[in-house]
Amino acid sequence: MGGPVADDSNDKQRQLDQYRIDSANTRYTTDQGVRIDDTDNSLSIGERGPTILEDFHFREKVMRFDHERIPERVVHARGSGAHGVFQVYESLAEYTCADFLCDPTLRTPVFVRFSTVAGSRGSADTVRDVRGFATKFFTRQGNYDLVGNNFPVFFVQDAIKFADFVHSVKPEPHNEIPQAQSAHDTLWDFVQLQPETMHTIMWLMSDRAIPRSFRMMQGFGVHTFRLVNAQGRGTFVKFHWRPKLGTHSLVWDEVLRIQGNDPDFNRRDLWEAIESGAYPEFELSLQLVPEEDEHKFDFDLLDATKIIPEEEVPLRPVGKMTLNRNPDNFFAETEQIAFCTANVVPGIDFTNDPLLQGRNFSYLDTQLLRLGGPNFQQIPINRPVAPVHNDNRDGFHQHMIHTSHTNYSKNSISGGCPATGVLSGDMTGVFRHYQERVDGEKIRRRSPSFGDHYSQATLFWNSMSGWEKQHIVNAFLFELGHVERRYIKEQVVERLAHVDGELAAKVAAGLGLPAPAPAGTNHGKSSPALSQATQPSDTIATRKVAVLAGDSTDAGTLNPVKQALEGQGAICDIVAPHEGSVGSLTVDKQVSAASSVLYDAVLLAAGDELAGNGYAVQFVREAFKHGKAIGALPGTDALLQAADLPGREGVVDASAGDAFAQRFIEAIAAHRHYDRNVAAFPA
Numbered sequence: 001m002g003g004p005v006a007d008d009s010n011d012k013q014r015q016l017d018q019y020r021i022d023s024a025n026t027r028y029t030t031d032q033g034v035r036i037d038d039t040d041n042s043l044s045i046g047e048r049g050p051t052i053l054e055d056f057h058f059r060e061k062v063m064r065f066d067h068e069r070i071p072e073r074v075v076h077a078r079g080s081g082a083h084g085v086f087q088v089y090e091s092l093a094e095y096t097c098a099d100f101l102c103d104p105t106l107r108t109p110v111f112v113r114f115s116t117v118a119g120s121r122g123s124a125d126t127v128r129d130v131r132g133f134a135t136k137f138f139t140r141q142g143n144y145d146l147v148g149n150n151f152p153v154f155f156v157q158d159a160i161k162f163a164d165f166v167h168s169v170k171p172e173p174h175n176e177i178p179q180a181q182s183a184h185d186t187l188w189d190f191v192q193l194q195p196e197t198m199h200t201i202m203w204l205m206s207d208r209a210i211p212r213s214f215r216m217m218q219g220f221g222v223h224t225f226r227l228v229n230a231q232g233r234g235t236f237v238k239f240h241w242r243p244k245l246g247t248h249s250l251v252w253d254e255v256l257r258i259q260g261n262d263p264d265f266n267r268r269d270l271w272e273a274i275e276s277g278a279y280p281e282f283e284l285s286l287q288l289v290p291e292e293d294e295h296k297f298d299f300d301l302l303d304a305t306k307i308i309p310e311e312e313v314p315l316r317p318v319g320k321m322t323l324n325r326n327p328d329n330f331f332a333e334t335e336q337i338a339f340c341t342a343n344v345v346p347g348i349d350f351t352n353d354p355l356l357q358g359r360n361f362s363y364l365d366t367q368l369l370r371l372g373g374p375n376f377q378q379i380p381i382n383r384p385v386a387p388v389h390n391d392n393r394d395g396f397h398q399h400m401i402h403t404s405h406t407n408y409s410k411n412s413i414s415g416g417c418p419a420t421g422v423l424s425g426d427m428t429g430v431f432r433h434y435q436e437r438v439d440g441e442k443i444r445r446r447s448p449s450f451g452d453h454y455s456q457a458t459l460f461w462n463s464m465s466g467w468e469k470q471h472i473v474n475a476f477l478f479e480l481g482h483v484e485r486r487y488i489k490e491q492v493v494e495r496l497a498h499v500d501g502e503l504a505a506k507v508a509a510g511l512g513l514p515a516p517a518p519a520g521t522n523h524g525k526s527s528p529a530l531s532q533a534t535q536p537s538d539t540i541a542t543r544k545v546a547v548l549a550g551d552s553t554d555a556g557t558l559n560p561v562k563q564a565l566e567g568q569g570a571i572c573d574i575v576a577p578h579e580g581s582v583g584s585l586t587v588d589k590q591v592s593a594a595s596s597v598l599y600d601a602v603l604l605a606a607g608d609e610l611a612g613n614g615y616a617v618q619f620v621r622e623a624f625k626h627g628k629a630i631g632a633l634p635g636t637d638a639l640l641q642a643a644d645l646p647g648r649e650g651v652v653d654a655s656a657g658d659a660f661a662q663r664f665i666e667a668i669a670a671h672r673h674y675d676r677n678v679a680a681f682p683a
C-alpha cells in the first residue's frame with residue numbers, strides 16, 4: 001500500500017483561518033478592545049450642545065472611515081477573485097524542477113483574480129476590453145505568480161511604451177471621459193501611430209473582448225517564459241488556460257444592455273457559480289519549444305505581440321485548476337492580493353522579452369504605493385505557505401517580531417542563520433537563475449526581428465468564421481464611429497489595409513471614407529484554433545434559462561423539461577407577469593424587473609396571456625436578436641407570433657416532434673445561433 005497522498009490544498013486556508021474574524025455573538029468595542037455603550041450619538045455638552053474632543057470613539061470611527069480607501073490599481077482596477085487548487089496530471093520533471101509541476105499528488109492552493117483593464121473599480125464588467133487572468137500559486141517552494149490575460153498577445157512590445165498605451169486608452173486627461181471605453185480619439189491616435197498594436201487590436205475588436213463569463217474564457221501567460229529542469233536545461237514555454245465550459249462571448253448589443261441591467265454581470269456569475277458548487281475549472285496547457293529551436297519561427301519568440309500558432313507547436317495539457325471557494329472579504333483578499341511577474345519559483349524563469357523584463361520591475365513598484373509600504377507581502381492573502389526567513393526588517397506595518405539578535409548575513413552570533421544555500425551547504429530547492437550567455441552593446445533600439453506588425457493580425461483575421469469577421473467589422477465601426485478626428489479614422493483604415501483589403505474596405509465604407517489602396521499583403525494563412533467557432537460547445541452546465549410563464553402555464557408540461565435542463569446543470573428562473581406564484585410554480589422574477597440579456601436561453605411556457613405583455617414580447621425579440629436558443633412549449637404560439645421573429649433558426653418548437661427537451665438542450669449548448677439574419681431586426 002502506498003503512503004498518504006500529499007494534500008497541501010488547505011495550507012493557505014489554514015493560514016488564513018488565523019486572521020478570519022467572526023463577529024457573531026460578540027460585543028462592540030473600539031479598536032483598543034474597550035466595550036462601547038452606544039455608537040449612534042456623539043459625546044456632546046448637553047443634548048443640543050457641541051461635540052467634545054475627548055470623544056475617542058467618535059474620533060476613531062470617523063478616522064477609520066476617512067482612511068478606508070487605498071489607491072485603486074492603475075490598470076486592472078475592476079476585478080473579482082476566488083480561491084482554488086491546482087494539480088498537475090503527471091510529472092514535468094523532464095522540463096522543470098518546480099515541485100508543484102513535478103508531483104501529481106500535490107494539490108497546490110491558488111488565488112485567481114480576473115479583471116478588466118481600463119475601467120475604474122466601479123466600472124461595468126461587460127465592456128470591450130482585455131480581461132486579466134492572474135493566478136498566484138502558493139507552492140511549497142514559495143509563491144509563483146502567472147499574471148496573464150485572456151488574449152495571448154499584448155499591445156506593445158517594450159515595457160517603456162506601457163504608460164503611453166495605458167494613458168491613451170484611459171479616460172482623456174482634460175475631462176476624464178469616457179469611462180472604461182476604448183472608443184475615443186486618444187486610443188485610436190495611439191493605434192494609428194504605433195502599428196505594433198495591430199495584432200492585439202484585432203483581438204480587442206473580436207468577441208474575445210466581451211466574454212460571456214470569466215469561467216468561459218481562455219487565459220494566456222502571453223510571454224515566452226523558460227522552464228528549467230534539475231540539470232539546468234532550459235525549455236521555452238507559453239502558458240495557456242483552457243476553460244472546461246468552452247470559450248464563449250456575448251454579443252455587442254447585449255453588452256450595452258447588460259451594463260445597465262447588471263454592471264456586476266461577470267462578478268456575480270463567478271460568485272454564484274462557486275456558491276452553488278459549480279466550481280470553474282481550467283486546464284493548464286503548455287507549448288514547449290526546445291532552446292535550439294529559438295530561431296526557427298518567422299517571428300521573434302521574445303516579441304509579446306506574437307503567438308506561436310497551435311498548429312506549429314501543439315498544446316500539451318498538463319494540469320487542472322479548480323476554483324472552489326469565494327473570498328470571505330473582498331477588500332482583504334481580492335483588493336489586497338498583490339501579483340508580480342517577478343515572483344517565480346525554482347524551475348521557472350524569464351526570457352529577455354523586453355515587455356516581461358519591464359513588468360518585473362513595475363509590479364513590485366506599484367504594490368509599494370497601493371499597499372502602503374514594503375511589508376505588503378505579510379498581508380494574509382499574500383503570505384506564502386512556504387516559510388519566510390531573511391534579514392529584511394522594519395518598515396511600515398511590520399507584523400513579524402523577529403527575535404533573532406542579528407539581521408545581517410553572514411553572522412556568527414545566530415549560528416549563521418538564516419543561511420543561504422551556499423553558506424549552509426544545503427542547495428536543496430534553491431532558486432538558480434538560468435545561465436544564459438548575453439553580451440552586447442548598450443543601445444536604445446528595437447530588434448529588427450520585432451519589425452513585422454501585420455502578418456499575425458492577418459493570420460487572426462483569416463482564421464475567423466464569417467460571423468466573427470462581421471463582428472470585428474461592426475466593432476471597428478462602433479469604435480471609430482466615436483472618434484471625432486477624421487484623419488485618425490483615415491489612418492486606422494490605412495493600417496487595416498495592411499491586415500486585409502476586404503476588412504479595410506468594409507470599415508472604410510461604413511465610415512464614409514474612400515477604400516484605401518490594397519496593400520496586397522494577405523499571406524492567405526490561417527490558424528483554425530484561433531476561431532471561437534472551432535471551440536467545443538457541448539454543455540449547458542450553469543447556463544441560465546428564463547422560463548416565461550403565467551397563470552395559464554401547465555406545470556405538468558413544463559416540469560419534465562425544466563427537470564431535464566436542471567439535470568444537465570442549467571439554472572431555470574420562472575419569469576412571470578407578477579411575483580408570488582403562477583399555479584404550482586414559484587415566480588423567481590417579475591418580467592418587468594427581468595431582462596433577457598441576463599439569460600442564455602428562453603423557454604416559452606405561456607401564450608395568450610403574455611402576447612399582450614410588452615416586456616414579455618421584448619424579452620423574446622431581444623433573445624432572438626442576440627442569437628439565444630428559444631424553446632416553445634405547446635400553447636405558446638400567440639407569444640411567438642406577437643414577437644414576429646424574422647426566422648426560426650435556434651427556435652425549438654415542442655409541436656415539431658419528439659425529444660423536445662433534448663433538442664432544446666442542444667440548441668442552448670450551441671451557445672448562440674449566429675446564422676440568424678438579424679441585421680434588419682431591431683429587437
Ligand code: HDD
Pocket residue numbers: 073074075076079113114115131132133134147148149153154158159160162163221222223304337338339355358359362363364366367
Ligand atoms: Fe500588467 C496589473 C496583466 C503588461 C504593469 N497586469 C496587471 C494585472 C494583470 C496584468 C492580469 C492585474 C493583476 C491583479 O489582478 O492584481 N500586464 C498584464 C499582461 C501584460 C501586462 C498579460 C502583458 C503581457 N503590465 C504590463 C506592463 C506593465 C504592467 C508592460 C508595466 C510596464 N500591470 C502593471 C501594473 C499593475 C498591473 C501597473 C497594476 C496593478 C498591479 O500591477 O498590481 O504594475
